[in-house]
Amino acid sequence: MEGTVTLRLITFTTTDAETHVGALAGDTAISLTRASEGDPRFASMLDLVRAGEQGLEEARELCDSHPAYAVHGLDDVTLRAPLPNPPRLRDCSLFIAHLQPAFRGMARSIAVDAADPEAEYERLVATGKFDTPEVFSREVIYYNADHTAVSGPGELIVAPAETRQLDYELEFAAVLGRTARDVAEADAADVVFGYTIFNDWSCRDLQSVVMESQLGPSRGKDFDGSNTLGPCIVTPDELGSPYDLEMTARVNGEVWSHGSTSTMHHSFEKAIAHFSRNRTVHAGDVLGTGTVMSGSPVEIGKRLKDGDEVELEVQGIGILRNRVQLPY
Amino acid sequence: MSLDLLSPPSSAQYLRWLLAAKDPTQALQLAADHVAVLLDCPVSWAGLVEGDYLVMGAHHGVASTEMAAAWRLKIGEGIGGRVALERRPQMSRDYRHDSRRVPLLKRLIDNEGIQATLIVPILVADSLLGVLYAAHRHPYPWTDAEVEVLEEIAHDLGVRLHQLDVDGRRGLLAAAAEQRAERATREQRACAELANGFAIHTDPVGSLDLLARELGGRVELRQGDGTLVRAAGDLRQGNARVIRRTELPDCGGLTVVVIDTRDPDEQRQAFVDLCIGLFRLQVLRVGERERTAERLNGELFDGLLSGRLGDPDEFRARISMMGIDLGAGSLVLVAGSRDHDPVGRAELDSLLRPVFPGAITLERAGRAVAVLPPTGRPAARVRAQLADALARSRRGWTIGLGRTCADLLDFSTSYDEARAACELAVRGQAAGSVVTAHELGILGMASLPAAHLRTTVRDVLGPLLDLDERRGTDFLPTLRAYLAHDRHLPDTAASLHVHYNTVRNRIARIEEVLGVDMRDVDHRFRLETALRMHALSAALTRA
Structure with missing residues (x-):
């Protein structure tokens, strides 16, 4: 049986407001925090990630053999962001096919207010500011997302009062399991601790204003709860290849976005090699893939309404579900 | 103590007790107790299959509460798990040197001081119900005879558990059916209560x-x-x-x-x-x-169109519950007739209904007013549809159209604009069957209080109005025509049917009386605004 136990790791709270790191098993949640009787390596997901391969090995053993009181019904607990406090959260452009329609979509929403929207759109496109710069295919571009603004499954996403266009972004993410430097691309797969779903909530109107500064999306993507992770972290042995997974976004049950991780232009391995060159990457760092083609309403000319329920599904990981509260 | 001497009477008694057991827990407990007596060991317990795991069913002689609460073993893992998987007995004569054990249970069992176990499966036909343990707190060489005894106890237990399970399952099914029926009754009562609650x-x-x-x-x-x-x-x-x-x-x-x-x-x-x-x-x-x-007192729409909403959320809730959509994109219109025949609410309603289903019509300040729900069409299209409907009706009405509303507070502005545009249009001061405040250049003025309009007009045009009134002069129409013709004297003269020099003299006099310079764009702007306010004020006062 050795080595065949695979893990779908979660963070959850019980009715007594205690937070546990655990694993999904059917319709139950096994608390590794309780099963290990307070072993500090199982105090939080970040502790487990930092405990390395040996920590994972023990987590597998605890999943096999644990006290009866470490088992909770899934209905009796609240799943939280599996890794609520990553030391760093980078959102990368590993998918690049979506960039052009996303940039054009933003041009279109800016042009809407002009007297002649079509002419204004043509003018904006002609400036070249809404094309995808070539550097995106040459190297792995990323920005630092707000790692203090992480939300989890089922949480209400409250858009900032000043926005009039909140979007979801259908992404998934790798969690790094090791602190390392100068990782070769061929060895980079060993650095991945697991994979989770990532919703990079974005205020398009605020984003297009601040992006003119050429200093990133800043407050267009930074607000409380703007980065949703979950519902679980799946270890690589459980997931298999991360490069052939279906990705789907549904709004109120209707499919809005559909894509595949096979369309990624850059791999996680390439990103890890690139980011660790002469620099340190840390255990617990999260690398978002960026949005899959058609993975955001701005690309497909749709808009979320107040109270909409957004579900992101990535094959083999699960469904990340949130509702939005919009000020418009 | 010999097994042969003790086992027959004890076994018979064990069987009687098993038969008397009312539920699986009792049966398991009897078995564990019986194992301790028959095999003369201090500790015994039974694990029951629950999904992929064995969980504690009953125990005898266990010292720690933790062992009872936490013992849980995956089928296939450890020694007991292998017994369950392979369905044959296993023993450990000395736990201290056994590599098959799993970490959690190793700790629990070491805390209990257990050093030797004998474990057999509890089977009925081909199905596995659990495993039965006998244990000593010191190394112990289990004999074949002991294995046989334990297997026999497990077998009898299995048969009784199966029996209880069949009975139990029947009982469970009946209980579930009863529970469903009870729940259905409870929910029906809840629905009845809800209906009663709604009624009052x-x-x-x-x-x-x-x-x-x-x-x-x-x-x-x-x-x-x-x-x-x-x-x-x-x-x-x-x-x-x-x-x-x-x-x-x-x-x-x-x-x-x-x-x-x-x-x-x-x-x-x-x-x-x-x-x-x-x-x-x-x-x-x-x-x-x-x-x-x-319909009887029009209180809600009166509040909406006058901007006195009270609590907007409460208002929105009431309006929504009436099935009326006042979402973003709604607008207000006021209908009038140039021949001064009043337009009836019902007539306006029948004109609008085919084109704008959901339109609400009412009467206000002697005019027929309509609130159009959001159409999702551009404002220009709405306007064209209205003009079309008017042309087809051959009624010669004029409709003043207010602004598109983004929220509830816009409705009073939309109404003021629609009313102002309508009043000016029925007095022939605008062309076309559908007019807006925007094209009449009175945007922003329509919602000003009448007194405010009058004061501003008097501040700017007062001396001129006095002159016209006292002496019967035509300074105001002259000023209006002069500005309307962009200060072009021949065109102004032609439109007023007077001589070129007459216009020039009048303009000089106006500049003198009002203290303005027609070449100054600020002065012209002030005069133009005051003229529009004057027209608006007159139209609204007479309305």
């Missing part, structure tokens, strides 16, 4: 609270465009999800959203649907009642 509740908003109380979780009422009308109820612990989203037919796009932390089963779903159905009836009933009251 005419407050449209309170009805949602009643619905939320019956359903549990959070219930939201939203307009077609997603705008929240009202929410009621709180969420329990867990991950929130929408379990039902139902648009209420014939209720102006109103949608009920039920949010809970647990997925409903089929029966629960049916109950939720029934409650939502009752709520829809309530919306229709209360809506009809409110509409009747509105």
Whole structure:
């Protein structure tokens, strides 16, 4: 049986407001925090990630053999962001096919207010500011997302009062399991601790204003709860290849976005090699893939309404579900 | 003590007791106790199959509460797990040198001081029910005879457990059926109570609270465009999800959203649907009642069009419950006739209904007024459709069209603009059958109080108005024509049917009386604005 136990790791709270790191098993949640009787390596997901391969090995053993009181019904607990406090959260452009329609979509929403929207759109496109710069295919571009603004499954996403266009972004993410430097691309797969779903909530109107500064999306993507992770972290042995997974976004049950991780232009391995060159990457760092083609309403000319329920599904990981509260 | 001497009477007694056991727990306990006596060992316990695991069923002689509470072993793992998987006995003569053990149980069992175990499966035919343990707190060489005895106990236990399980399952099925029936009755009663609650509740908003109380979780009422009308109820612990989203037919796009932390089963779903159905009836009933009251005293729309809404959320909820959509994109129009025959509300209603279903018509300040719900069409298209409808009706009416409303507070502005445009148009001061404040250049003036308009007009044009009134001069029409013809003297003269020099003299006199210079763009702007205010003030005063 050795080595065949695979893990779908979660963070959850019980009715007594205690937070546990655990694993999904059917319709139950096994608390590794309780099963290990307070072993500090199982105090939080970040502790487990930092405990390395040996920590994972023990987590597998605890999943096999644990006290009866470490088992909770899934209905009796609240799943939280599996890794609520990553030391760093980078959102990368590993998918690049979506960039052009996303940039054009933003041009279109800016042009809407002009007297002649079509002419204004043509003018904006002609400036070249809404094309995808070539550097995106040459190297792995990323920005630092707000790692203090992480939300989890089922949480209400409250858009900032000043926005009039909140979007979801259908992404998934790798969690790094090791602190390392100068990782070769061929060895980079060993650095991945697991994979989770990532919703990079974005205020398009605020984003297009601040992006003119050429200093990133800043407050267009930074607000409380703007980065949703979950519902679980799946270890690589459980997931298999991360490069052939279906990705789907549904709004109120209707499919809005559909894509595949096979369309990624850059791999996680390439990103890890690139980011660790002469620099340190840390255990617990999260690398978002960026949005899959058609993975955001701005690309497909749709808009979320107040109270909409957004579900992101990535094959083999699960469904990340949130509702939005919009000020418009 | 010899096994042969003890076992026959004890076994017979064990069987009698087993037969008397009322449930599996009792039977397991009897077996564990019997193992201790028969094999003369201090500790015994039975693990029962639960999914992929063995869980503690009963125990004898266990010293720590932790062992009883925490013992749980995956089938296939450790020694007991292998017994379950392979369905044959296994023993450990000395635990200290056994590599098969799993970490958690190793600790539990070491704490118990157990050093030797004998474990057999509890089987009935081909199915595995659990495993039975005998244990010593010192190394112990188990004999074949002991293995046989333990297997026999396990066998008898298995047969009784199977029997109890068959009986139990029958009992469970009956209990489940009874539970379902009880639940159905409870839910029917809840529906009846909800219906009664609705019957005595005419407050449209309170009805949602009643619905939320019956359903549990959070219930939201939203307009077609997603705008929240009202929410009621709180969420329990867990991950929130929408379990039902139902648009209420014939209720102006109103949608009920039920949010809970647990997925409903089929029966629960049916109950939720029934409650939502009752709520829809309530919306229709209360809506009809409110509409009747509105027809009688027009209080709600009076508030809307005069900008005195009170609590906007409360207002929105009432309007929504009437099945009226006042979402972003609504606008107000006022209809009048150039031949001064008043336009009736009913006539306007029949003109609009085919083109703008859902339009609300009412009478206000002697004019027929309509509120158009959001059409999703551009303003220019709405206007063209109105002009079309007017042309087809051959009625010669004029419609003043207000601005498109983004929220409730815009309706009074939209109404003021529509009314001002209509009043100016029926006095022949605008061409076309559909006019807006924007094209009449009175945008922003339409909502000013009459006294404010009059004062501003007097401040700018006062001396001129006095002259015209006292001496019967035509300075005001001259000024209006002069500015309308962009200070072109020949065109102004032609439009007034007077001589070129007359116009020049009058303009010089106007400049002198008002202290203005027509070459100064600021002065011209002030005069132009005052002229429009004058026209507006006159039209609204006479209206």
